[in-house]
Amino acid sequence: MSILTQHQNRLLTAYSNFPLGHYVSLIIVRKTQSEALFRTEGAGEDLSKEFVRAGEQDATILQRVVITKRKQTAVERRTGRELLRDNGLLYAKDERSGVCALNRNNACERCIDCMLYGYAVGGGGAQKSRVITDDAFSLLGAGVVAAKRTGNALYDNSTMRDPETGTPSQAIYEEPYVKPETHFLEIETLKDVTLGEWVYAMGNVLRSTRYGAVSSRQGRIKNALAGVVFSNCEIFSNLELTQRVYDLLKAKDPELNFPLRDSDVLDATAAATRSLMARVASADPLILGLEDAARLQRAIVGVYRDPERVAALLRATERGYATDRKAAEAAHADVVRLLEAAGEAGDDDE
Ligand SMILES: [Zn+2]
Numbered sequence: 001m002s003i004l005t006q007h008q009n010r011l012l013t014a015y016s017n018f019p020l021g022h023y024v025s026l027i028i029v030r031k032t033q034s035e036a037l038f039r040t041e042g043a044g045e046d047l048s049k050e051f052v053r054a055g056e057q058d059a060t061i062l063q064r065v066v067i068t069k070r071k072q073t074a075v076e077r078r079t080g081r082e083l084l085r086d087n088g089l090l091y092a093k094d095e096r097s098g099v100c101a102l103n104r105n106n107a108c109e110r111c112i113d114c115m116l117y118g119y120a121v122g123g124g125g126a127q128k129s130r131v132i133t134d135d136a137f138s139l140l141g142a143g144v145v146a147a148k149r150t151g152n153a154l155y156d157n158s159t160m161r162d163p164e165t166g167t168p169s170q171a172i173y174e175e176p177y178v179k180p181e182t183h184f185l186e187i188e189t190l191k192d193v194t195l196g197e198w199v200y201a202m203g204n205v206l207r208s209t210r211y212g213a214v215s216s217r218q219g220r221i222k223n224a225l226a227g228v229v230f231s232n233c234e235i236f237s238n239l240e241l242t243q244r245v246y247d248l249l250k251a252k253d254p255e256l257n258f259p260l261r262d263s264d265v266l267d268a269t270a271a272a273t274r275s276l277m278a279r280v281a282s283a284d285p286l287i288l289g290l291e292d293a294a295r296l297q298r299a300i301v302g303v304y305r306d307p308e309r310v311a312a313l314l315r316a317t318e319r320g321y322a323t324d325r326k327a328a329e330a331a332h333a334d335v336v337r338l339l340e341a342a343g344e345a346g347d348d349d350e
């Protein structure tokens with residue numbers, strides 16, 4: 001059995017208009033792989049930062065860099081929509097609308113993106129997003145992970161002096177940035193999703209690489225799955241997780257030298273997840289740890305390797321929105337069959 005289908009009873013077999021309280025939380029470690037800039041519109045030129053407690057045990061006040069929630073899902077949505085567009089799975093709502101596009105107020109109201117990440121259109125139609133995120137915090141303080149660079153813009157002759165007049169450049173700029181190998185922790189909560197939607201959302205997380213301010217200042221990010229939690233309520237917050245992980249890392253190494261090691265961060269994140277779940281009042285929660293998370297990641301890679309299988313999977317996921325219960329359940333069976341076939345064909349090490 002594939003790790004992807006093993007826990008299908010925790011997910012929905014068909015899309016429901018009414019909330020059922022099936023939560024899947026993806027515990028994600030995001031690591032910058034180049035300089036990056038995260039800021040909110042209107043906050044000036046600086047990075048988004050907040051003062052918070054360093055940990056629960058370590059009550060020092062620490063300023064952390066923040067990746068705002070919208071910045072994260074917007075990137076992942078676009079990653080998924082590329083795939084839908086490439087497979088002809090974005091639609092026009094009517095003859096006048098044009099094909100479903102972000103920020104154009106012409107949501108098609110039936111593609112996987114509209115249904116999963118939500119839409120609102122003037123004139124009534126709305127679907128609440130079933131992908132819930134929160135601001136993500138840097139594990140270490142802004143004083144360590146962020147820096148500022150000042151410089152002068154160069155002239156054509158690669159100097160700071162005008163080639164004709166010889167006057168020095170006045171174009172001095174100051175740029176804040178997040179250093180490479182900075183870790184951020186994020187819980188992405190999927191609510192009442194089907195099996196196909198779960199795989200689609202995880203694919204979007206693992207396939208997204210460019211986050212941060214638009215234009216040339218987007219930083220490269222690598223997302224890793226540190227765990228998955230199935231529950232019937234929301235679990236702990238990004239901040240609680242960040243603080244608990246900080247405490248665990250600090251107990252191991254009081255210096256906490258930057259950059260942190262990936263394996264230390266992943267181990268601490270998995271341990272913090274297990275211990276924080278003790279506070280969560282969910283019926284019968286299921287926590288998948290590091291090993292299962294790595295298997296899930298490999299299984300997703302296997303699924304996405306075959307474009308025809310992905311296309312069939314997306315079509316079956318979309319058929320899960322059928323109002324006819326039987327049709328939706330048949331679509332679910334197709335999703336299960338495709339994922340199992342991917343597991344057998346690929347390197348899903350079951
Ligand atoms: Zn749409």
